Amino acid sequence: xxxxxxxxxxxxxxxxxxxxxxxxxxxxxxxxxxxxxxxxxxxxxxxxxxxxxxxxxxxxxxxxxxxxxxxxxxxxxxxxxxxxxxxxxxxxxxxxxxxxxxxxxxxxxxxxxx
Amino acid sequence: xxxxxxxxxxxxxxxxxxxxxxxxxxxxxxxxxxxxxxxxxxxxxxxxxxxxxxxxxxxxxxxxxxxxxxxxxxxxxxxxxxxxxxxxxxxxxxxxxxxxxxxxxxxxxxxxx
Numbered sequence: 001x002x003x004x005x006x007x008x009x010x011x012x013x014x015x016x017x018x019x020x021x022x023x024x025x026x027x028x029x030x031x032x033x034x035x036x037x038x039x040x041x042x043x044x045x046x047x048x049x050x051x052x053x054x055x056x057x058x059x060x061x062x063x064x065x066x067x068x069x070x071x072x073x074x075x076x077x078x079x080x081x082x083x084x085x086x087x088x089x090x091x092x093x094x095x096x097x098x099x100x101x102x103x104x105x106x107x108x109x110x111x112x113x114x
Numbered sequence: 115x116x117x118x119x120x121x122x123x124x125x126x127x128x129x130x131x132x133x134x135x136x137x138x139x140x141x142x143x144x145x146x147x148x149x150x151x152x153x154x155x156x157x158x159x160x161x162x163x164x165x166x167x168x169x170x171x172x173x174x175x176x177x178x179x180x181x182x183x184x185x186x187x188x189x190x191x192x193x194x195x196x197x198x199x200x201x202x203x204x205x206x207x208x209x210x211x212x213x214x215x216x217x218x219x220x221x222x223x224x225x226x227x
Contacts, residue, residue, distance in 0.1 A: 105159035
């Protein structure tokens with residue numbers, strides 16, 4: 001049990017579909033993150049939430065829509081994606097404003113857009 | 115802007131030997147935190163070791179230790195007695211007091227039997 005749970009583990013979707021990724025943390029953290037990891041590319045920060053408030057939106061296209069209903073849950077809603085959006089999507093959590101608190105990651109969702 | 119550089123895209127080491135992965139970073143801050151993460155083929159990103167910049171003593175965790183050179187802004191990871199399970203991508207990361215983490219591009223380490 002990692003403390004950060006992501007579902008689904010794998011997702012295949014067409015470009016016209018709508019789907020959602022879910023992340024849940026049981027670590028008492030109050031900052032949650034979405035990262036995109038593509039082959040041969042650095043880890044890309046997408047969104048950061050601090051106490052349910054979005055504090056970072058790293059120029060992410062609007063076809064990705066995050067939602068953070070509370071400090072324990074984070075969603076990433078997907079619609080009209082492109083094939084280049086195929087990647088591993090990682091959720092992570094941490095304690096806000098506490099520099100020594102590391103990121104704790106989920107297992108990721110492997111997304112394939114067809 | 116804060117940056118993290120890992121200059122070794124790929125490395126290999128014989129089982130039971132020692133290997134050092136390099137990481138440099140750039141910041142104007144005096145207080146910050148450094149981390150090494152491991153990502154095996156199972157893709158779970160796992161924290162390996164953490165270093166607070168205000169601490170002069172290098173962090174150690176079992177077979178993993180760091181060589182932290184604050185003036186040189188260098189934070190290398192040493193893996194002793196390498197094991198097959200150490201085969202993974204290794205990422206260096208940097209955090210100040212806020213919520214932003216900065217990652218390097220990673221080093222792919224292969225432990226050869």
